[in-house]
Amino acid sequence: MKKAEATRLNMLKKSFELIYAKGYQNASIDDILATTQVTKGAFYYHFKNKDEMGLAIINELMKPTLTKSFIEPLQNAENPLDAIYDLMHYLLLEDDFLKVEHGCPAANFTQEMTPWNEDFSKALNEITQEWLKAITAVLEEGQKTGYIRKDVNAKQTSLFVLSGYWGVRNFGKLANSKEVYLPYLEELKMYLNTLK
Numbered sequence: 001m002k003k004a005e006a007t008r009l010n011m012l013k014k015s016f017e018l019i020y021a022k023g024y025q026n027a028s029i030d031d032i033l034a035t036t037q038v039t040k041g042a043f044y045y046h047f048k049n050k051d052e053m054g055l056a057i058i059n060e061l062m063k064p065t066l067t068k069s070f071i072e073p074l075q076n077a078e079n080p081l082d083a084i085y086d087l088m089h090y091l092l093l094e095d096d097f098l099k100v101e102h103g104c105p106a107a108n109f110t111q112e113m114t115p116w117n118e119d120f121s122k123a124l125n126e127i128t129q130e131w132l133k134a135i136t137a138v139l140e141e142g143q144k145t146g147y148i149r150k151d152v153n154a155k156q157t158s159l160f161v162l163s164g165y166w167g168v169r170n171f172g173k174l175a176n177s178k179e180v181y182l183p184y185l186e187e188l189k190m191y192l193n194t195l196k
Contacts, residue, residue, distance in 0.1 A: 008046045009060075011036045016057045020102050024054060024112050051117060054109075058123040062105060066127055069095070071134040080142035081192040084135065088165060088188060092172070092181040103173035107166045132158045139195075148195050157195065164188065 014036045019027045029050055033040060047053040070087070077083030091098060098104070106127055113120040132155075139154035148154075168184040 004046075007038065007042065011038060011043070011046060012053070012057055012061055015053060016061055016105075019054070019057070020099070020105050020108070024109060051119070054113070055119055055123055058109065058120070058127065062109075063127055063130075065097075066106070066131060069097075070131050074134050074138045077138055079147055080138040081147060081195060083138060084161060085185075085189055085192055088161070089185055091165070092168070092185065093178055100172045100178050101176045104166055104169040107169055128162070132162060135161060142195075152195050160191075161188070 011032075015027070015032050018031060018035045022031070029040070029043065032050070032053070033043060036043075043053075047056065070091070073087050073090070074080070074083050102108070106124060109120065110124045110128075114124060135158035136154045139148055139152065139157055142148035143150055143152065143154065164184060168181055171180045171184075172178060
């Protein structure tokens with residue numbers, strides 16, 4: 001990796017950490033410069049403005065992370081219902097990257113930026129749709145293999161599961177505790193069992 005590419009990637013990672021903790025609107029260019037330890041000239045060499053950097057965070061950091069951490073665990077799952085539950089359990093209770101006090105990065109960006117920025121809205125919708133499609137695909141595969149009833153609407157179920165995840169992430173953020181995740185996981189497990 002060339003020095004300029006490494007600098008840019010480091011800027012994106014450190015900016016993401018800052019924005020995840022502080023919020024996009026509350027993270028100023030000066031905050032980003034202090035966190036990334038680059039000059040203003042270096043920042044503007046890599047990005048036209050803060051929004052371009054924010055979109056790069058979504059497209060270059062969040063999308064690959066979503067694929068690796070949120071979608072790949074669902075692919076090739078023997079039992080799709082267990083795979084969905086195990087993924088939610090991992091994301092809520094075990095993943096060291098996702099901090100309870102900061103919520104879900106994609107949900108945070110969505111709540112903060114989509115009313116004001118069409119490009120953010122489009123990029124975040126793509127991420128969300130990818131995850132919904134992955135959950136839907138694993139449910140449909142489960143119908144083919146007999147793990148899930150044929151009358152289950154896979155798209156609606158995917159939306160329900162993802163909505164619950166985003167919602168409980170916000171409750172965790174409010175309470176600053178993973179304890180609020182436990183009732184959700186218990187109910188999710190019972191709900192998934194009704195799909196058999």
